[in-house]
Amino acid sequence: MLRLEAVDAYYGDLQALAGVGFEVHEGEIVALVGANAAGKSTTLRVISGLVAPRRGRVLFGDEDLTAVAAHARVARGIVQVPEGRRLFPFMTVAENLLLGAHTPGARGERAASLERVWALFPVLADRRAQLAGSLSGGEQQMCAIGRALMARPRVLMLDEPTLGLAPVLVAKIFETVRAINAAGVTVLLVEQNVRQALTLAHRACVLESGRLVLEGRASELLGDERLRRAYLGM
Amino acid sequence: MDSARRLGPAQIGVLAQLGVSTVLLGGIYALIAVGLTLIFGIMRVVNFAHGEFLMLGMYLAFWAFSAYAVDPYVVLFVSIPIFFGVGLVTYALVMRGVIHASHNVQIFTTVGLSTALQNVALVLWTGDFRIVRPWHSSVVIRFADTAFNLSQVVAFLIAVALTVALFAFMKWTHTGRVMRATAQDGDAATLMGIDTDRVYRLTFAIGIAAVGAAGVLVAPLYAVYPTAGLQFVLLAYVVVVLGGLGDMVGAMLGSLIVAAVEVIGSYLFGVAWKEVLYFVLFIAVLAFRPAGLFGQRGAETLGA
Numbered sequence: 001m002l003r004l005e006a007v008d009a010y011y012g013d014l015q016a017l018a019g020v021g022f023e024v025h026e027g028e029i030v031a032l033v034g035a036n037a038a039g040k041s042t043t044l045r046v047i048s049g050l051v052a053p054r055r056g057r058v059l060f061g062d063e064d065l066t067a068v069a070a071h072a073r074v075a076r077g078i079v080q081v082p083e084g085r086r087l088f089p090f091m092t093v094a095e096n097l098l099l100g101a102h103t104p105g106a107r108g109e110r111a112a113s114l115e116r117v118w119a120l121f122p123v124l125a126d127r128r129a130q131l132a133g134s135l136s137g138g139e140q141q142m143c144a145i146g147r148a149l150m151a152r153p154r155v156l157m158l159d160e161p162t163l164g165l166a167p168v169l170v171a172k173i174f175e176t177v178r179a180i181n182a183a184g185v186t187v188l189l190v191e192q193n194v195r196q197a198l199t200l201a202h203r204a205c206v207l208e209s210g211r212l213v214l215e216g217r218a219s220e221l222l223g224d225e226r227l228r229r230a231y232l233g234m
Numbered sequence: 235m236d237s238a239r240r241l242g243p244a245q246i247g248v249l250a251q252l253g254v255s256t257v258l259l260g261g262i263y264a265l266i267a268v269g270l271t272l273i274f275g276i277m278r279v280v281n282f283a284h285g286e287f288l289m290l291g292m293y294l295a296f297w298a299f300s301a302y303a304v305d306p307y308v309v310l311f312v313s314i315p316i317f318f319g320v321g322l323v324t325y326a327l328v329m330r331g332v333i334h335a336s337h338n339v340q341i342f343t344t345v346g347l348s349t350a351l352q353n354v355a356l357v358l359w360t361g362d363f364r365i366v367r368p369w370h371s372s373v374v375i376r377f378a379d380t381a382f383n384l385s386q387v388v389a390f391l392i393a394v395a396l397t398v399a400l401f402a403f404m405k406w407t408h409t410g411r412v413m414r415a416t417a418q419d420g421d422a423a424t425l426m427g428i429d430t431d432r433v434y435r436l437t438f439a440i441g442i443a444a445v446g447a448a449g450v451l452v453a454p455l456y457a458v459y460p461t462a463g464l465q466f467v468l469l470a471y472v473v474v475v476l477g478g479l480g481d482m483v484g485a486m487l488g489s490l491i492v493a494a495v496e497v498i499g500s501y502l503f504g505v506a507w508k509e510v511l512y513f514v515l516f517i518a519v520l521a522f523r524p525a526g527l528f529g530q531r532g533a534e535t536l537g538a
Contacts, residue, residue: 049424070424
């Protein structure tokens, strides 16, 4: 469904990705793991179009996304929850969610999407008139995920959704991601909680210094000696 | 005027007159400043050519009136779409290329645009002072102890209506939300499927339409000439800094304060002092409250 082919990406002269290629199949949860600065976020930014690859390409279905502007990729169904939530801090929870449904297709289903988000995160319904900047970290993450769901994603990309959250909230976020996937949304997940990410995901890709070093079924990677040593400390 | 300085009923009449003049002037200043603060708040560009679009609005009113005897209030309805279009074209030709450039480049660009527009006006229409005198500019309304002319009152009412409409648009429409979201976090807006280039284009066009309308409204009240915009835009900067860069409500309150300083200062010290007075105010605000009288520090980077 989503395929990267030999992607090189740079920030100025600094190479962030070198020859990264992998595929995400429809209906899967794929975890993208690796150390800090391994290129995980860059990979998501290349897919969403915020960073243009210097070489290689991104395919969505049969379409080459190279010439598709970042905002137009959202209308195709590629939606990213950025690292650090990036809510609109001076707008209410409800306004943030409504902004998620910006593309023509999503706007038509705005009311139904909103009901779905309230059902998924009842706490957001209680806080709908509150400024997003005043929410707790966990609530902000729920709001950011809710906002992305308002766009009616076909592929949902989450960048470190559990960063800085208490364990009980981490569990809640993982559970939500599983529920979203069960509802038919393909998920590409960047996580620093490697063990939990691998437990949740169907498949995983491991990045190291901008290169893809391992790829496979999550359950198998969980037992991989190298990965255990490098990321699980065992 | 001197006799009014003694205590007594006449003094109260003067205060009422000063108050009314302040409010009338403040409403018009608000419409000029609100476009400037909108463009800054969302695009992070200080439009130094803002006054020149006001000047073009004044000339539009002048030519429509002198060539076709069309009243400025009728011209207003045409001016809004015309200046919206002028804003779109200016964005495409001039602003689009510098929207992501450094502030220095943006300043040079808009100052250059300002100079170019002034000189185009000078070449096309000469440096003569032109006067627009529709019938309503000589109708004096007396109410209680105050007197003001009809043009001033209508200009005030229309300016306030447009400012409020713009405010409501920003607050309650989807497009308004999209514009505020883009100001608060452009990348996050892109990830919501928002075409930020389109937002900037629309913002610039709305800002120019607002200041063009203000130009048409002030044409019956002030002389029209190629650098007529300067006197207004200087005070618009003061208003915008007072209110907090990018803060629309602040711009409305700032307009009233600047108008009060101008009206009361002119009465107490003479008209010649008014610019000195509001620049003293400007410097004081920059020194003691750099985020504006009502803003929080750093609000200018968040588009609140």
